[in-house]
Amino acid sequence: MGKTLGYARVSTDDQDVQTQKAKLEGLGAVVVFSDIGNGSSLDGRTQLEAAIRLLEPGDELLALHPDRLARDTGDLLTIGKRVIERSAILRIYDPAITLDGTDMMAEVMLTIFGMIGMMEKHFIKARQRRGIDAAKARGDVYKGRPATISQDDVRQLRAEGLGATEIAKRLKIGRASVYRALAA
Incomplete structure (x- = not known):
């Protein structure tokens, strides 16, 4: 049995990745890689890339939930494929999915949860758009989120x-x- 590398992700700087890290370490991760950014794209996910590059045959990449890896079916399957290409295993804690390239049901489950992530992303954007439209209808000026960077x-x-x-x-x-x- 190889080593277990954990992967955690939060969407914004004001969220804390420590809870995910502690859980992953408790599940056996010897090191936890973490990114800050939305799960809509694999762009800029340097720590995920680093974790995948470090995988050796028999190793495991562990994430707590599919949406911590990606909110897109294609991206989620791409991650799984890249892990398997390294002769490693992608394991998701909740729901329990172990993708090692031998179990078609694991790939089906990953696909389903990728689709659920895409639906969530769509609903979030639709709610945001409705809120912006409502603010404009009231005569409010929508300027987006306040700048957090000087x-x-x-x-x-x-x-x-x-x-x-x-x-x-x-x-x-x-x-x-x-x-x-x-x-x-």
Whole structure:
């Protein structure tokens, strides 16, 4: 039996990944990789990529729920395929799914939960759109979520000679946010 690598994800900086990490460690993960960002895309999921690259034959990638890996059927199946290509196992705690390339029902279950994630994503966007439309109908000006990143702080650190990765670490933001702040 190989090692178990855990993977945790939260959607925003104000959420805490520690609960997921503790649960994954309790389930046997020797190290837990974690990303901050929405599950709608695999783009920018550097820690997930790192975890998959480290998998060796017989190892296991463990996630608590399918939506922690992805909210898209194709992405979820892509992750599973990449894990299997490394002769490793993708295990999801709840619902219990073990994808090792030998059980068609595990792939069917992964597909179903990927579809459920896509539906949830659709419903979230529809509710958001209705809220924006209602605000506009009341005459409110919708400006989106308030900025949480100080462009001045980003520019100051850049002026000090720091790269995007170091700026992101210091400000506890994503690199893409650094690039957006610098471009604005």
